[in-house]
Amino acid sequence: MVICHCKAVTDRCVDHALREGARTLAQVCRNTGAGQDCGVCVLSVKREMQANTLSVGVSGSA
Numbered sequence: 001m002v003i004c005h006c007k008a009v010t011d012r013c014v015d016h017a018l019r020e021g022a023r024t025l026a027q028v029c030r031n032t033g034a035g036q037d038c039g040v041c042v043l044s045v046k047r048e049m050q051a052n053t054l055s056v057g058v059s060g061s062a
């Protein structure tokens with residue numbers, strides 16, 4: 001599912017960024033490119049981070 005339409009970032013891209021070590025919203029956005037243009041997707045990125053954190057047990061602040 002596409003989360004960021006400006007940068008064509010999917011939920012899987014966010015999941016990958018988390019697996020690669022991103023722990024904050026800023027890190028995920030920097031690593032994926034999401035939120036770098038219009039910013040409309042930032043809340044969706046945050047929700048995906050929270051969902052992923054719950055499902056894989058990644059700890060840290062969002």
Ligand code: FES
Binds near residue numbers: 003005006037
């Ligand atoms: S939809 Fe992500 S920056 Fe515009």
